[in-house]
Amino acid sequence: MDKVYVIHENEEWCEPLFSALKNEGVPYENWHLREGSVPLDSVPPNGVFYNRMSASSHSRGHRYAPELTHAMLTWLEAYGRTVLNGRNALGLELSKVAQYEALKKHGITVPQTTAVVGDQQLIQAAEHFPKPFITKHNRAGKGLGVHQFQSVGALKQFIESGQLEPSVDGVMLLQEYISSPDQTITRCEFIGGKFLYAVKVDTSEGFELCPAEACTVGEQFCPTDGSEASATKRPKFEIIKNFSSPLIEKYEQFLKEEQISFAGIEHITDANGNTYTYDVNTNTNYNPQAEEAAGIFGMNEVARTLKKAVLSNK
The missing domain is CATH 3.30.470.20 (ATP-grasp fold, B domain)
Known part of the structure; x- marks a missing residue:
């Protein structure tokens, strides 16, 4: 039986999966990609590759784990390996x-949404946006960076006080608040x-x-x-x-x-x-x-x- 290769950056989140794979008698290998290398001139092993990379990896100190995963998945897919949640899934996870x-x-x-780069541009976009609204990160996870505002003035004050944490990819979202x-x-x-x-x-x-x-x-x-x-x-x-x-x-x-x-x-x-x-x-x-x-x-x-x-x- 071939192995399952689990691609991820969070050991705690994967422990329930590893336990379940053991119970099912499925051989697996743990590919933790917080850092590492991709041997592009070598042939990948045979098996099934399951991508569990998270958009919130940067919140655990693994800033470039998604980029490394993209390189890894590109290599695997180029060789025709079976990849579950491959590059397209990763792209949606990250944006x-x-x-x-x-x-x-x-x-x-989906909710009405505007993508913005720049604090002043965010304020300007909010002036023409339905109230109340929320801000959120384009690349996030677990609701990181989500804040609700009743007015443009409240958003401006929040930004000027330095409380609005930037998205790791620089893109903030302005979105209608659904109650x-x-x-x-x-x-x-x-x-x-x-x-x-x-x-x-x-x-x-x-x-x-x-x-x-x-x-x-x-x-x-x-x-x-x-x-x-x-x-x-x-x-x-x-x-x-x-x-x-x-x-x-x-x-x-x-x-x-x-x-x-x-x-x-x-x-x-x-x-x-x-x-x-x-x-x-x-x-x-x-x-x-x-x-x-x-x-x-x-x-x-x-x-x-x-x-x-x-x-x-x-």
Whole structure:
């Protein structure tokens, strides 16, 4: 049996996958690409290569891991290796602009958004933008850099005080603020390009919404640290039973055409029933408490999908 080569930059996020692969009896090799080299004049090993590179790698000190991964995937694809979540998936992971334009091609509604470089240009764009609005990073993850503003004046003051942290790629997004009546968003998980489940996510405490139990932002644990909800507080993550939406078919077609095997796609519904898709995560993680409660385990399904890919790899 060939190996699965797991390409990533976050050991903690991959431990559940490595455990699942061991349980399925799938040989694997850990390719941690925080740094390294790509031997372009050598032939890559045979096997199945699973890219789990994250747009938020820079927040863990791995600034150029995505660029190294792009070089690695280019090399692997040039030799015809089986790559799951390849270069196109990586491109969408690293750019919300690319995500939104790809989603719109498939008839999927996204929030009104303007891409901006430069603080003054951001202020000028906001003057003609619906209020309230949010800023966010084009290349981010876990909701890093998301701030809500009620006015252009508030944005200007925030910028002048030095509080608006720049996006690592220099591109800031100005986006209409979509308000959910119950302060939740829905994240749909796809494995092998097919829908697995939808999870309701409580956004009442902020925007850092990575589902992984080990998720951290700098020195601060994000709100999804795996702690149990109190008797008076709803769970941060809760899998929705028998979830159904016309978006699922559109999402699956989007993933197929964009050559994405594994993803979590997030959407929000406003008080008028309008639904907006605003994020595609090709490096998807799963919340252990929500899965335990529902009896569905994403990483186990990922491992089984990878096992099938290895067995059919030629």
